[in-house]
Amino acid sequence: MKGLMKRWGLAIRANLADGEKARAEFKTSIRKAFRLKCPERWDIVEWISYVWDELPATTIVKGFEKYQIIDPGTALVDHTQQDPEDSSGDDVLQDLCDTGVFEALDPEDDVSLTLAECID
Secondary structure, rough: OOOHHHHHHHHHHHHHHHHHHHHHHHHHHHHHHHHOOOOHHHHHHHHHHHHHHHHHHHHHHHHHHHHHOOOOOOOOHHHHHHOOOOOHHHHHHHHHHHHHOOOOOOOOOOOOOHHHHHHO
16 A cells, blocks of 8 residues: 555656646746737738728828828729729829838838837
8 A cells, every 4th residue: 555655646746747847838938928029021011001901092082181192182083993904003103202202111121120219
């Protein structure tokens, strides 16, 4: 009986030790899993693209008018009915780029900022 109790006690201690080790690993993995990190540039592009696609065209036009990017009263064009071969959107984009308001980003540039740079 004494030998059985000893083996049983050793088995319990081994299981407890394994359990403690598993708990310690779990705590470490939780801490690592919730560390904040900067999103990838392409994730940000995807988010912005999604949001722009979901915005009504009238909201976008009114925002452009408010910040004087386009003239007030500019006719709203429904792009869903246009021929896909039509490149009138390219002209608008080129006109906006020619104004110098927007800066073209090189995808090879690192645009990550520190928190202090974002607050300034």
